[in-house]
Amino acid sequence: MIQQLQQIVQKEKKYAVGLMSGTSLDGIDAALVEISYSGENTEVQLLEFETLPYSDLERARFLSLCSPETSSVETICLANVELGKKFAQAALTVIHKAGLVTSDIDFISSHGQTIFHMPEQYATLQIGELAVIAEESGILTVGDFRPSDMAAGGQGAPLVPFVDYLLFKHKHKGRILLNIGGISNISVLKADGKSNEVIAFDTGPGNVLIDSIVIIGSKGELSFDPNGEIARSGTVCNSWLEEIINHDPFVYQQPPKSTGRELYSQEFARHLWEQGQARNMEFKDIVATVTAFTAHSIAINIKRFVDGRYETEEILVGGGGTYNDTLLAYLQALTDKKVGKMEDWNFSSDAKEAIAFAILGNEFLHGNANNLPSATGAKKQAIMGKLVFPSKEK
Amino acid sequence: MIQQLQQIVQKEKKYAVGLMSGTSLDGIDAALVEISYSGENTEVQLLEFETLPYSDLERARFLSLCSPETSSVETICLANVELGKKFAQAALTVIHKAGLVTSDIDFISSHGQTIFHMPEQYATLQIGELAVIAEESGILTVGDFRPSDMAAGGQGAPLVPFVDYLLFKHKHKGRILLNIGGISNISVLKADGKSNEVIAFDTGPGNVLIDSIVIIGSKGELSFDPNGEIARSGTVCNSWLEEIINHDPFVYQQPPKSTGRELYSQEFARHLWEQGQARNMEFKDIVATVTAFTAHSIAINIKRFVDGRYETEEILVGGGGTYNDTLLAYLQALTDKKVGKMEDWNFSSDAKEAIAFAILGNEFLHGNANNLPSATGAKKQAIMGKLVFPSKEK
Numbered sequence: 001m002i003q004q005l006q007q008i009v010q011k012e013k014k015y016a017v018g019l020m021s022g023t024s025l026d027g028i029d030a031a032l033v034e035i036s037y038s039g040e041n042t043e044v045q046l047l048e049f050e051t052l053p054y055s056d057l058e059r060a061r062f063l064s065l066c067s068p069e070t071s072s073v074e075t076i077c078l079a080n081v082e083l084g085k086k087f088a089q090a091a092l093t094v095i096h097k098a099g100l101v102t103s104d105i106d107f108i109s110s111h112g113q114t115i116f117h118m119p120e121q122y123a124t125l126q127i128g129e130l131a132v133i134a135e136e137s138g139i140l141t142v143g144d145f146r147p148s149d150m151a152a153g154g155q156g157a158p159l160v161p162f163v164d165y166l167l168f169k170h171k172h173k174g175r176i177l178l179n180i181g182g183i184s185n186i187s188v189l190k191a192d193g194k195s196n197e198v199i200a201f202d203t204g205p206g207n208v209l210i211d212s213i214v215i216i217g218s219k220g221e222l223s224f225d226p227n228g229e230i231a232r233s234g235t236v237c238n239s240w241l242e243e244i245i246n247h248d249p250f251v252y253q254q255p256p257k258s259t260g261r262e263l264y265s266q267e268f269a270r271h272l273w274e275q276g277q278a279r280n281m282e283f284k285d286i287v288a289t290v291t292a293f294t295a296h297s298i299a300i301n302i303k304r305f306v307d308g309r310y311e312t313e314e315i316l317v318g319g320g321g322t323y324n325d326t327l328l329a330y331l332q333a334l335t336d337k338k339v340g341k342m343e344d345w346n347f348s349s350d351a352k353e354a355i356a357f358a359i360l361g362n363e364f365l366h367g368n369a370n371n372l373p374s375a376t377g378a379k380k381q382a383i384m385g386k387l388v389f390p391s392k393e394k
Numbered sequence: 395m396i397q398q399l400q401q402i403v404q405k406e407k408k409y410a411v412g413l414m415s416g417t418s419l420d421g422i423d424a425a426l427v428e429i430s431y432s433g434e435n436t437e438v439q440l441l442e443f444e445t446l447p448y449s450d451l452e453r454a455r456f457l458s459l460c461s462p463e464t465s466s467v468e469t470i471c472l473a474n475v476e477l478g479k480k481f482a483q484a485a486l487t488v489i490h491k492a493g494l495v496t497s498d499i500d501f502i503s504s505h506g507q508t509i510f511h512m513p514e515q516y517a518t519l520q521i522g523e524l525a526v527i528a529e530e531s532g533i534l535t536v537g538d539f540r541p542s543d544m545a546a547g548g549q550g551a552p553l554v555p556f557v558d559y560l561l562f563k564h565k566h567k568g569r570i571l572l573n574i575g576g577i578s579n580i581s582v583l584k585a586d587g588k589s590n591e592v593i594a595f596d597t598g599p600g601n602v603l604i605d606s607i608v609i610i611g612s613k614g615e616l617s618f619d620p621n622g623e624i625a626r627s628g629t630v631c632n633s634w635l636e637e638i639i640n641h642d643p644f645v646y647q648q649p650p651k652s653t654g655r656e657l658y659s660q661e662f663a664r665h666l667w668e669q670g671q672a673r674n675m676e677f678k679d680i681v682a683t684v685t686a687f688t689a690h691s692i693a694i695n696i697k698r699f700v701d702g703r704y705e706t707e708e709i710l711v712g713g714g715g716t717y718n719d720t721l722l723a724y725l726q727a728l729t730d731k732k733v734g735k736m737e738d739w740n741f742s743s744d745a746k747e748a749i750a751f752a753i754l755g756n757e758f759l760h761g762n763a764n765n766l767p768s769a770t771g772a773k774k775q776a777i778m779g780k781l782v783f784p785s786k787e788k
Contacts, residue, residue, distance in 0.1 A: 148783075
């Protein structure tokens with residue numbers, strides 16, 4: 001075992017698969033990467049990327065695990081194994097797509113599927129059994145990172161800023177990395193800053209409210225707003241927008257902070273929908289206003305909690321939100337910084353989070369601390385993650 | 395990290411804490427042991443033992459996690475962290491009781507608290523967050539063994555027979571190691587046998603039904619039958635006993651097999667209680683008969699699934715059931731093998747399971763397979779367990 005670990009960390013180039021599935025429950029992102037070195041010297045190259053989507057049925061079932069009312073120990077126990085198999089399948093798919101075989105791969109690093117997150121109680125639950133991933137793939141597996149940060153007094157989120165720092169720190173430019181998944185979060189990298197100077201936190205909703213509103217308004221025919229076209233065709237209701245912003249319990253909260261589907265829930269979206277209905281608004285106008293709220297929630301957080309502290313020039317946007325042009329346009333209108341997709345910096349928006357988890361796994365294997373106390377609020381530097389081996393006979 | 399692991403496995407004597415909490419939900423057993431070598435050369439010495447009991451309230455709460463009707467993702471998420479802290483507390487207590495400090499300890503190995511086990515679906519759920527144990531203790535932690543065996547096609551149980559084999563194999567005597575926890579299980583060691591010749595399986599109820607019946611019959615004043623005194627004062631109803639045996643869905647099932655509170659549930663006990671009531675039986679006679687059923691279920695399994703295959707002379711009994719003299723007397727009356735407590739062989743009944751998990755952790759760290767496919771039905775030899783590190787600053 002120790003020998004195997006030693007061989008991996010001594011390699012000049014390691015092949016790894018990063019696995020990520022976000023709160024938007026779209027599916028499992030699998031990034032096959034080549035990693036050199038570790039820590040601030042880390043270099044990473046994306047070789048292949050694949051998303052294994054959840055079916056509507058799977059999404060509905062996994063969503064039911066996230067709610068105290070509809071979840072049970074039995075459904076969680078079963079889904080943990082089922083998701084482990086699906087994570088393994090995502091890894092095998094991306095490996096084969098790249099023309100490689102499992103014995104080429106040094107490790108898998110899996111975020112898992114968050115089904116509950118209680119930052120104030122330092123408790124979180126990610127499923128997608130690591131032992132199943134290791135066994136089904138035959139590959140050494142690292143994962144389940146968040147509990148370690150929370151055990152050290154952190155909020156267990158955000159974790160990606162640590163990787164943002166390793167990969168995107170710049171000698172002369174201050175940068176904001178914005179990830180728009182179900183929830184939005186930012187990593188603020190000071191020009192020539194140190195890791196403990198990174199500011200990072202969730203800003204509020206990403207796609208989660210827009211998606212829920214579109215599902216409600218289309219009676220389930222659409223599950224998201226394609227390219228933000230519905231929002232673009234609508235008109236923002238400014239008085240309602242102001243009301244939403246003023247009543248939001250999270251946007252103005254002082255960082256470090258993190259949130260999830262517990263707050264921006266289906267009930268939250270249904271409540272918004274009913275407010276829009278009460279104002280006799282059309283579907284497209286409701287979507288436009290909720291999209292504007294999402295953009296504002298990001299912009300407000302940057303203005304309030306970033307601009308006074310660091311000078312920044314660029315907002316590098318990754319995550320599923322990069323497919324919502326209207327959301328990005330609204331955001332650009334609210335800031336004088338350059339707003340662009342990761343691709344403008346020669347990096348994959350889609351693969352960014354999955355790549356980040358591959359790198360967190362690499363840091364774990366090198367025995368490096370891989371949380372960012374300045375981002376998570378942890379009292380200590382944690383070596384986040386759990387290590388699992390596949391069985392001996394293959 | 396690798397250096398730390400290397401230092402541990404190269405040590406002549408390792409100090410470890412094994413942590414175990416069974417389905418009977420009595421509390422957390424913590425065994426502080428000194429381990430030399432690994433595999434078949436393993437030597438272990440118990441230095442100190444402590445049980446951190448669950449309060450009645452805790453037991454009731456943790457029990458509610460084990461049932462689909464009363465559990466939820468929220469209560470599981472919270473209890474995972476809460477139990478992690480309690481496991482850490484148990485470890486720290488036994489370390490201090492031994493006059494040692496945490497930096498003396500090389501690793502903790504934790505079974506966790508099983509809250510659901512579905513062998514047919516290869517799914518199981520143990521909680522007691524490993525990251526919390528590692529962080530609260532500052533000690534490297536291994537645990538969560540069962541999922542690896544199940545991922546390899548096993549039932550995830552029983553796990554202790556592997557350790558029974560390492561510690562109790564005998565050149566000339568065939569031995570049965572019987573553990574009476576909530577559930578009873580046996581490990582059958584052929585004289586001069588190999589590890590793949592070990593037979594092991596759950597035989598059915600241990601204390602679980604007796605305890606439940608005592609709770610019902612005493613209206614919660616007692617939670618178990620002290621020394622088996624209630625049973626001793628009662629009379630076994632043989633016609634009912636026969637009926638219970640004949641209707642039991644598990645006792646005659648072919649091994650490998652495992653069971654738990656899912657089958658021998660509170661409902662199961664309540665059903666027995668009602669049968670006894672319908673026969674106008676007194677409390678003590680019901681307890682006597684259920685105790686006899688427990689003894690018979692063990693004896694039947696030995697007669698039916700062991701005696702034809704291996705010659706055995708001794709039954710070494712460990713677990714909480716060793717405190718029930720009536721149960722042991724009933725069992726002795728049903729067999730001509732020598733029935734005795736582990737203490738007769740100079741080993742602690744109480745600490746046996748906790749010691750076993752320390753040894754499973756030791757095997758993991760040495761990179762040795764630590765499941766027993768002949769016992770669990772696994773298709774492969776698994777290196778069961780997950781490895782977690784405490785944070786860097788202490």
